[in-house]
Amino acid sequence: MAKIQTNASGTRSIEVSDQHLATIEQYQLLRDLIDSNGYVDEDVLDKLRFNIRSLLESETGRDKALLDLCLDVIYHPNMKALGLQNLVSLFLDWKKNKTANNGVSAD
Known part of the structure; x- marks a missing residue:
């Protein structure tokens, strides 16, 4: 379990x-x-939420893990850019460490 900071002052986390x-x-x-600009802003967060919403509306989105991710992280009230x-x-x-631990190339 890891914590991510969600505001600049460090008072909120998920x-x-x-x-x-x-x-x-x-x-x-x-x-x-x-x-391509590399910036993460509220528009990018909205894009992620729209993508997840469409997944949830589809048949493949009826996954408890995806719902948990939404409730616990993506749609958390503290989640901002x-x-x-x-x-x-x-x-x-996480992906880099997982790949290193499995001894698989990260390409």
Whole structure:
């Protein structure tokens, strides 16, 4: 379990589990999410929420892990652009460590 900071002052955070990160990986929720400018802002967070909403409305979105991710992280009242940026960083570190531990190339 890891905590991500969701505001600049550090007074708000969200706990993110390995299961949440695995669900992000399973559904490739962060793929092509951030524009070429590299900035994570509220529009990017809205885009993620719209993508997840469409997944939930489809037959494949009837997954408890995806619902848990939404309730616990993505739609958490404290989730803002900074929180999403920190979630992306956490996910990349998690993926890198997972790949290193499995001895698989990260390409």
